Amino acid sequence: MTALSVTITHGSTRTILTLDGELDMVSSARLTDTIDAALQGGRQHLVVDVANLTFCDTSGIWALLRAERTVSAAGGTLELANVRGILKRVLDLTGAARAFRINTAGQPASP
Known part of the structure; x- marks a missing residue:
C-alpha cells in the first residue's frame, strides 16, 4: 500500500508542505x-x-510539475527543499529541475 503523509506548517511568508513516504500514481492526488x-x-x-x-x-x-504550474498560475511560488539522492538525479537527467526553485542544501525548510 502506498503511504504519503503531508504535514503543513504555515509561516508568516510561506507555507511548508513536508512530504513523508511515497509519491506515486496512487498518492499524488x-x-x-x-x-x-x-x-x-x-x-x-x-x-x-x-x-x-x-x-x-x-x-x-508529474504531480510536482503540475503543482508548480498551478502555483505559478495563481501568482505564487513553489520551491522544492532538501532535494537530493535519486530524486535530484531524476530531476536533473530529465530536465525537470529547470521547472523548480530547488534548495539542495539539506537544511530543514523553515517558514
Missing part, C-alpha cells in the same frame, strides 16, 4: 489536493520539503 487547499486558503508561497520522501515515480514527478 494527496499532494494535488493539499496544494489546491493551500492556494484556496490564500497561501501563495509554498515550499515542498522532500527530505523524507522514500520513493517518487514518474507520476510523482
Whole structure:
C-alpha cells in the first residue's frame, strides 16, 4: 500500500508542505489536493520539503510539475527543499529541475 503523509506548517511568508513516504500514481492526488487547499486558503508561497520522501515515480514527478504550474498560475511560488539522492538525479537527467526553485542544501525548510 502506498503511504504519503503531508504535514503543513504555515509561516508568516510561506507555507511548508513536508512530504513523508511515497509519491506515486496512487498518492499524488494527496499532494494535488493539499496544494489546491493551500492556494484556496490564500497561501501563495509554498515550499515542498522532500527530505523524507522514500520513493517518487514518474507520476510523482508529474504531480510536482503540475503543482508548480498551478502555483505559478495563481501568482505564487513553489520551491522544492532538501532535494537530493535519486530524486535530484531524476530531476536533473530529465530536465525537470529547470521547472523548480530547488534548495539542495539539506537544511530543514523553515517558514
